[in-house]
Amino acid sequence: MNYICNCKKTNLNDKPYTYWEDRDITTDELDIINFLDKKKDITSKSILHIGIGNSYFAKKFSFNNNITGITISQKEIAKAESLNLLNYQLLLLDKYSIEFKNFLNKNKFDLIVDTNLKSYSCCLKTFEFMIHNIFKSIKPKGMLITSVNGMKWFKDLKPKLSFSFRKFFFYKLKEISGNKHNILMPDELKNLSKKYNIKMSIDDKLCYLKK
Ligand SMILES: C[S@@+](CC[C@H](N)C(=O)[O-])C[C@H]1O[C@@H](n2cnc3c(N)ncnc32)[C@H](O)[C@@H]1O
Numbered sequence: 001m002n003y004i005c006n007c008k009k010t011n012l013n014d015k016p017y018t019y020w021e022d023r024d025i026t027t028d029e030l031d032i033i034n035f036l037d038k039k040k041d042i043t044s045k046s047i048l049h050i051g052i053g054n055s056y057f058a059k060k061f062s063f064n065n066n067i068t069g070i071t072i073s074q075k076e077i078a079k080a081e082s083l084n085l086l087n088y089q090l091l092l093l094d095k096y097s098i099e100f101k102n103f104l105n106k107n108k109f110d111l112i113v114d115t116n117l118k119s120y121s122c123c124l125k126t127f128e129f130m131i132h133n134i135f136k137s138i139k140p141k142g143m144l145i146t147s148v149n150g151m152k153w154f155k156d157l158k159p160k161l162s163f164s165f166r167k168f169f170f171y172k173l174k175e176i177s178g179n180k181h182n183i184l185m186p187d188e189l190k191n192l193s194k195k196y197n198i199k200m201s202i203d204d205k206l207c208y209l210k211k
Pocket residue numbers: 019020024025026028029050051052053054070071072073076093094095096115116120
């Protein structure tokens with residue numbers, strides 16, 4: 001994939017890396033799901049889910065919405081495909097890449113969900129590039145929603161050859177502590193949102209960015 005920065009990157013497309021497909025959904029994303037569950041109008045929406053994990057989100061909402069899910073893990077894609085859900089398109093895409101921007105240029109969404117917006121970014125320039133791209137792809141009256149706790153993540157992912165008796169040798173993405181600058185401060189997000197006429201509001205669990 002291609003990027004606007006020169007930060008050193010590992011190619012994550014070359015191997016079927018395991019990451020979150022068999023792990024439980026995070027409580028941070030469950031907070032988002034609980035909020036959406038209470039809203040009565042989550043139906044017939046075009047939804048972009050960034051970071052599909054185990055696809056629990058799609059299981060909840062794909063029967064009456066159209067969901068596009070992206071991830072950097074081929075194993076998460078394989079798990080998602082094995083669920084045979086209707087209205088669920090999958091893309092192996094890095095959200096910080098130019099390829100993702102090109103995809104967003106052609107696709108707009110009523111709702112975008114990303115529990116960890118900044119955690120995995122390599123530098124500020126690339127993070128702001130991604131924010132610019134996703135803000136532009138929110139439809140009028142649409143919303144981006146993220147988790148307040150997820151904003152505090154600063155994990156990095158390291159490819160690793162691993163072994164287990166069930167899977168023998170397999171490639172996984174190991175979480176390591178990343179750059180503390182990737183903690184996303186509410187004021188930072190608010191300042192970015194102002195540039196795009198997006199209204200940000202926040203409560204104890206979630207952060208909402210509305211067009
Ligand atoms: C900690 S897991 C959380 C999974 C799920 N969102 C949840 O909260 O349960 C992070 C997710 O983000 C995805 N991810 C990490 N970096 C990414 C990137 N640069 N572009 C797209 N997806 C990414 C991972 O593949 C994984 O699905």
